[in-house]
Amino acid sequence: MVEDIIDEIIQSRLKKRSRIFKSKEILHPDYIPETLPHRENEIRKLAEIIVVALRGERPSNVLIYGLTGTGKTAVAKYVTKKIAEKASMLNAKFLYAYVNTRKTDTTYRVLASIARTTGLRIPPTGIAISEVYRRYIQALDKWGGLHVVVLDEIDYYVRKGGDDLLYKLVRINEDLEKARVAIIGITNDINFVENLDPRVKSSLGEEEIVFPPYNAEQLRDILKQRAEKAFVEGVISDDVIAYCAGLAAREHGDARRALDLLRIAGEIAEREGASKITVEHVKKASIELELGRIYQAVTTLPLHAKLVLRAVIDLVKKKGSGTTGEVYSWYVKTAENYGYEPLTQRRISEILTELDMIGLINAVVVSRGRYGKTKIVKIPAEMIEVLDSAVSI
DNA sequence: CTTCCACCGGAAGTACCGGTAA
DNA sequence: TTACCGGTACTTCCGGTGGAAG
Structure with a gap:
């Protein structure tokens, strides 16, 4: 009976807590840890640019370059979040919006998503883009603070939808009386900037930060730090972590991939009822990850x-x-x-x-x-x- | 140097869908 | 209800084009 199966699963999962995971969220791609090893310089650079917001000035727009999984998104979220916390302590008017323009990939949806962070209610469809823009401007001026807009993976968006929105956002301050907007653009593709409208290019690139890829050693540090919190003690050895780091280092030092690998390997070990994660589990995880990606892509x-x-x-x-x-x-x-x-x-x-x-x-x-x-x-x-x-x- | 193949890929437009606003 | 909006999936038309063959 189906109910029996489900009951059984629930029973077994609830009864004994995971022997592998202490806290799985820590390995989730969206999780932002309290410290980001080997990104101290990048954090400092970005923070120095954005921090002037606390004095009521508009920070320069920033362009962040770097391959996937080099910590761009994590650093951008980390810095904006920290500064937002400081700002609320100092009663400075500071808000930020984060949009992944690959997931949210049309002009309307990007603009709507940005506008919503000011507390506006924007319907998922039905109104004109110019109307959304008008409401956004109005809401900003009524509020009168600094809005930092993080646009992640803009290279994908520009390739698909052009740079109209970027052009508009970059010049939005001309339409604003009291409020100010600063933009942090994140891109995997260094060349993409060349195809931009020159005015967008110069304005968006007021400041630039380049994120170098992690090497195997640095990946090991990152994984080690997360694994300590994510896994039950003694479940994973340094060797297995090093193996994960090695695999990911071959893929241009992609930390996100390394973390995925670790998480899936843990899940496989758990499914198999193993008490330790082994190199074999990581190998299986690597295959499962790729298979999952393909099936996901094909079925949709x-x-x-x-x-x-x-x-x-x-x-x-x-x-x-x-x-x-x-x-x-x-x-x-x-x-x-x-x-x-x-x-x-x-x-x-x-x-x-x-x-x-x-x-x-x-x-x-x-x-x-x-x-x-x-x-x-x-x-x-x-x-x-x-x-x-x-x-x- | 010119020709010319087998496409490329931009532009503009159509049809449909699910949605809003008044 | 009607007019309008944007997104998606597609068509039609057509000027371009890299480079081996002549």
Whole structure:
């Protein structure tokens, strides 16, 4: 009986507290620890820029560069939070907004999310962007303090939606009487700034901070510090932590990945009823993480993107790689087999680019001279079987 | 040096959906 | 209710283009 199964799970989980985890949240990607090892310099730089807010001045806008998992988000949240706490002690009017523009990826939603941090109620849809902007300005001036806006992963947003909003935000102070806005932009891609409107570029980059990647040793410190609080004593050894750090260091020192690895390894150990986390658990975690990412990506794909992926898988299995034109004719057959009206080639070309960006396939535009310009589509060998089983239409 | 293939990818527009505001 | 808003998924049209072949 289903109820029995569920009862049993609840029973066993509630009865004996985890033998592995003391406090799992500490390994969660959104958790901000009390200290951020090896980011002291970056914290100091950012704090020195923002702290003038406590004297009632507008801080410079800041651009933060660095690869994924180098602590950019954590440092930005940490500093803004600390200064907000100080500000409320000193009765300074200070608020901050944090928006991840990859998750919140349209102009309306970004602006609405920023505006809401001032206490405004903005509906999820239905009103004009200019109206949201108007209300935001009005609310700010009524309040009259300093609003620090953190825009995370802006490179994704700009690539998708352009720099209109950035342009507007950067010049928002001209529309304000009493209140002031400062922007902290965070980007993984150093080159993205080059494509920005020059006015946005100079204004946003008043100050710049670069976050270097962590090396294996630094990752080890970070993991060690978190593991102490997250795991029950004696569950994880320094060797296993070092192994995790090593894996992540190979991936350009991505601390978030290292923490994910540690957390999943712990979960696997717990599921298996082990009393210690071993290197084997970490290896399994690494696979599970990648598998999860792929399944997640594939299942949320729109119908025709799945059909295209299906066609690409079949084509690659047969020939190793293919051009846009080849993929298209395979896709037309696939679609018809499933009883769907095929879309145009223009659209399929776009879907191929989208699939490439998600990281499910490789699609590179190449010119083959006399034989035209096209995208060459491939799938990494180790991914093909996984994808094959993940795509269901 | 020119030609010309097989597409690329921007622009503008359509249809639909779920939502708000008055 | 009606007019309007933004997001998503798509179409139509079309000027461009890298580089092997001639």
